[in-house]
Amino acid sequence: xHSLFRAACFCLVLxxxxxxxxxxxxxxxxxxxxxxxxxxxxxxxxxxxVAKALEGIKADSVRxxxxxxxxxxxxxxxxxxxxxxxxxxxxxxxxxLRDARIDTEGNVIGVRRGTGRGxxxxxxxxxxxxxxxxxDVKVREKxxxxxxxxxxxxxxxxxxxxxxxxxxxxxxxxTVGDIIVVGTVGEEELGDLRGVKAxxxxxxxxDGFISLDGVGFGRIVNHATxxxxxxxxxxxxxxxxxxAFGLPSAIHAMGRxxxxxxELKPPADPKTTFTVGTVRGGTSVNAIAGDATMAIDIRSNxxxxxxxxxxxxxxxxxxxxxxxxxxxxxxxxxADIKLIGDRPAGLTPIDSPIVHxxxxxxxxxxxxxxxxTAASTDSNLPMSLGIPAITLSSAGQGGGSHSLGEWYxxxxxxLGPQLxxxxxxxxxxxxxxxxxxxxxxxxx
Ligand SMILES: [Zn+2]
Numbered sequence: 001x002h003s004l005f006r007a008a009c010f011c012l013v014l015x016x017x018x019x020x021x022x023x024x025x026x027x028x029x030x031x032x033x034x035x036x037x038x039x040x041x042x043x044x045x046x047x048x049x050v051a052k053a054l055e056g057i058k059a060d061s062v063r064x065x066x067x068x069x070x071x072x073x074x075x076x077x078x079x080x081x082x083x084x085x086x087x088x089x090x091x092x093x094x095x096x097l098r099d100a101r102i103d104t105e106g107n108v109i110g111v112r113r114g115t116g117r118g119x120x121x122x123x124x125x126x127x128x129x130x131x132x133x134x135x136d137v138k139v140r141e142k143x144x145x146x147x148x149x150x151x152x153x154x155x156x157x158x159x160x161x162x163x164x165x166x167x168x169x170x171x172x173x174x175t176v177g178d179i180i181v182v183g184t185v186g187e188e189e190l191g192d193l194r195g196v197k198a199x200x201x202x203x204x205x206x207d208g209f210i211s212l213d214g215v216g217f218g219r220i221v222n223h224a225t226x227x228x229x230x231x232x233x234x235x236x237x238x239x240x241x242x243x244a245f246g247l248p249s250a251i252h253a254m255g256r257x258x259x260x261x262x263e264l265k266p267p268a269d270p271k272t273t274f275t276v277g278t279v280r281g282g283t284s285v286n287a288i289a290g291d292a293t294m295a296i297d298i299r300s301n302x303x304x305x306x307x308x309x310x311x312x313x314x315x316x317x318x319x320x321x322x323x324x325x326x327x328x329x330x331x332x333x334x335a336d337i338k339l340i341g342d343r344p345a346g347l348t349p350i351d352s353p354i355v356h357x358x359x360x361x362x363x364x365x366x367x368x369x370x371x372x373t374a375a376s377t378d379s380n381l382p383m384s385l386g387i388p389a390i391t392l393s394s395a396g397q398g399g400g401s402h403s404l405g406e407w408y409x410x411x412x413x414x415l416g417p418q419l420x421x422x423x424x425x426x427x428x429x430x431x432x433x434x435x436x437x438x439x440x441x442x443x444x
Pocket of ligand 1: 126187
């Protein structure tokens with residue numbers, strides 16, 4: 001079914017679930033944090049060079065926020081991330097990743113090599129924003145809040161990641177595994193995860209993946225909401241509404257299809273959703289429509305349900321075309337279905353070492369795991385490949401994500417890079433001190 005649709009892609013926004021369900025009993029619903037992860041991170045955090053780096057990060061919080069503002073004020077619309085990418089490359093090189101480069105897709109990649117005996121873990125944030133070219137991205141303060149499109153999502157992640165790299169370099173620590181630092185392109189909307197897709201296409205030897213995306217400290221995304229989006233174009237002969245009466249109509253066919261799709265019932269669990277988001281077509285009130293186009297968004301927390309539901313939608317469209325043709329004794333109506341967005345669904349089990357590591361790291365910096373949840377982020381892709389992946393949020397407060405009213409306040413912002421540092425060191429292992437918590441995947 002799916003192979004029928006091969007076309008250019010676009011993408012959906014960060015599918016936000018409530019950031020903090022606010023359930024006091026949430027911790028009890030989750031398995032207890034693995035002792036191995038807690039002990040490992042306690043040792044790492046007490047190790048003098050790490051303790052110094054954690055303090056250094058905290059002392060650096062003002063400079064870090066200034067950098068976040070600078071990054072944000074370099075526009076990075078979908079497919080136009082290059083200027084910001086070049087700046088980020090320069091900053092990563094200055095921060096110690098001298099061999100950092102921009103790959104063929106536009107991702108900024110810098111590798112901090114370990115001993116060569118350990119896993120290879122990616123830690124990333126996305127360079128792109130949802131905002132089109134020409135959007136005013138200047139940061140303005142009002143009543144203690146800093147307003148600018150993109151300031152939380154994901155200038156906060158980029159600043160956390162850069163700050164972590166700076167202090168990791170200063171610490172002189174050697175890790176067992178490699179830490180691969182990536183600023184990805186194409187996370188949002190039309191980008192359709194093109195950056196992270198290229199990353200995993202070009203490097204088959206990645207053992208784990210972390211994305212720092214948005215604000216809402218304490219949130220762990222371990223479940224990838226998948227989505228498929230289609231553009232469906234109905235075509236017919238068109239004609240005069242009176243003189244050519246008797247010809248089938250593209251709009252009538254589309255109406256039949258929408259009525260059928262509207263009656264479909266997706267499962268509540270795993271949550272699966274659909275909507276016909278836009279329609280357009282026809283030329284005049286007194287013309288039988290020769291064309292009509294609709295866009296459909298289908299999402300699910302399960303790839304299997306996503307594909308099952310997609311089959312039903314496609315069947316509904318085919319039936320609608322047949323009915324419209326039959327009604328007028330014609331074969332003139334057709335429907336062309338194009339996949340325009342493809343984000344695979346996936347899951348990193350709640351009991352996997354990468355989730356335990358993140359929870360233990362949150363506890364180590366004095367924070368709680370506030371939610372373990374589903375969303376659509378760069379982690380979708382590695383999760384769909386069975387590679388351990390999670391998305392974490394940066395610290396500080398924020399809101400209005402993906403809107404022109406997006407804002408951020410840097411309260412306790414240093415917790416973001418502290419978390420990133422501890423998770424990276426825990427997963428990769430510190431030479432002579434700890435074993436990596438992330439397993440090396442056996443090579444195919
Ligand atoms: Zn984001």
